[in-house]
Amino acid sequence: MIEIINVCKSYDEPVLENINFIIENGSIFGLIGINGAGKTTFLNMISGVMGVDSGEILYDGMHVYENIDVKKDIFFLPDEPFYTMNTTPLNLVNTYKVFYKIDIEAYYKYLKLFKLPIDSSMYNFSKGMKRQVFVSLALAIKPKYLFLDETFDGLDPLARLTLKRELIKLVEEKNTTVVISSHSLRELADICDSYGIINKHDVLSYGNLDELMYKYHKYTMAFDRILEEKDFDFPIVKFNRENKIISIVTTLDYEEMKDKVSLLDPIDLEESPLDFEEEFMIEVKNQGVERWGSIF
Numbered sequence: 001m002i003e004i005i006n007v008c009k010s011y012d013e014p015v016l017e018n019i020n021f022i023i024e025n026g027s028i029f030g031l032i033g034i035n036g037a038g039k040t041t042f043l044n045m046i047s048g049v050m051g052v053d054s055g056e057i058l059y060d061g062m063h064v065y066e067n068i069d070v071k072k073d074i075f076f077l078p079d080e081p082f083y084t085m086n087t088t089p090l091n092l093v094n095t096y097k098v099f100y101k102i103d104i105e106a107y108y109k110y111l112k113l114f115k116l117p118i119d120s121s122m123y124n125f126s127k128g129m130k131r132q133v134f135v136s137l138a139l140a141i142k143p144k145y146l147f148l149d150e151t152f153d154g155l156d157p158l159a160r161l162t163l164k165r166e167l168i169k170l171v172e173e174k175n176t177t178v179v180i181s182s183h184s185l186r187e188l189a190d191i192c193d194s195y196g197i198i199n200k201h202d203v204l205s206y207g208n209l210d211e212l213m214y215k216y217h218k219y220t221m222a223f224d225r226i227l228e229e230k231d232f233d234f235p236i237v238k239f240n241r242e243n244k245i246i247s248i249v250t251t252l253d254y255e256e257m258k259d260k261v262s263l264l265d266p267i268d269l270e271e272s273p274l275d276f277e278e279e280f281m282i283e284v285k286n287q288g289v290e291r292w293g294s295i296f
């Protein structure tokens with residue numbers, strides 16, 4: 001278990017203030033936040049690359065910063081990993097095998113799957129190709145803790161699918177704990193079981209993804225007259241009206257909703273599904289954020 005307790009970090013300005021998360025072993029945790037929210041800073045701190053200003057980051061009770069016993073189990077794949085002019089996929093493992101045990105057969109298997117030239121300088125690779133090399137390495141290391149900074153972004157569909165499948169396999173077979181930041185909510189929804197949203201230096205919402213998926217319900221109702229939001233006597237997260245058709249997002253389940261609106265005598269009441277992106281946006285809005293980056 002990774003415990004992030006009251007963690008604060010500033011550069012010139014505060015970036016993260018009193019961040020608290022618990023990340024269970026064997027879970028896939030999706031880290032969400034707008035550009036500049038502090039995701040990379042957070043990943044740098046939990047991988048022990050960067051110290052905290054205050055607070056604690058504990059792995060099964062042990063501090064991570066400058067603790068080689070903990071850090072040997074962590075592989076952090078940054079947004080722009082380091083390599084030199086002379087680095088090829090073939091010789092990249094020489095650097096990493098000093099720190100990690102690498103399943104070389106698996107590494108070659110992934111390089112072959114991605115059709116990467118193994119003996120060419122990575123300097124001439126596209127951004128996506130370089131990312132595929134490092135994804136192959138991360139998967140072949142099979143670490144106990146794997147942290148991925150925006151790794152999905154910039155990968156082609158085959159590489160994204162492979163990464164998702166292999167991450168799930170790693171969790172099943174090695175009980176790996178994965179923390180992945182991404183701007184693609186759909187990719188995160190496919191694989192994560194838990195999530196954390198960082199906004200304005202703080203944790204806006206975090207928890208179990210399934211619970212978030214069932215937290216809000218969307219209903220569409222038809223009436224024989226025009227009704228207003230004030231006619232409904234229960235908490236409404238989102239209200240839309242088009243003539244006599246009303247759509248409402250609320251935390252009430254279907255039976256509770258039926259009970260509540262029965263007095264208003266609707267002609268029709270239907271529940272429509274919400275996908276993760278909608279659930280996520282509604283959660284952010286419900287937590288009091290009116291505009292969140294460019295997606296709202």
Ligand SMILES: Nc1ncnc2c1ncn2[C@@H]1O[C@H](COP(=O)(O)OP(=O)(O)OP(=O)(O)O)[C@@H](O)[C@H]1O
Pocket residue numbers: 011012015033034035036037038039040041042
């Ligand atoms: N080394 C640094 N020195 C000063 N400020 C920094 C440094 N690194 C990051 N910052 C600032 O800290 C804030 C958080 O940056 P960070 O890279 O952690 O955000 P992020 O959520 O990963 O962003 P993005 O989604 O754009 O990658 C930003 O305002 C950034 O300008």
